[in-house]
Amino acid sequence: MPKMKSHTGMGKRVRVTGNGKIVSAQSGKRHHMEVKSSRHARRITGLVVLTKADTKRIKRLLGR
Incomplete structure (x- = not known):
């Protein structure tokens, strides 16, 4: 049986x-930043804990 490969992406x-x-960068910080207020831009920096539904799916991709 071959080894299980993790999803490198x-x-x-x-x-x-x-x-x-599972933590990742918060979404919404890539483009259209000039439209967003400075307050909103500051608030969406940093890491966030992903939801339980996402956690199950992502752990399977990571091979855990």
């Missing part, structure tokens, strides 16, 4: 914390 986009939570 997903591995570059998310990180697994010590407790097993």
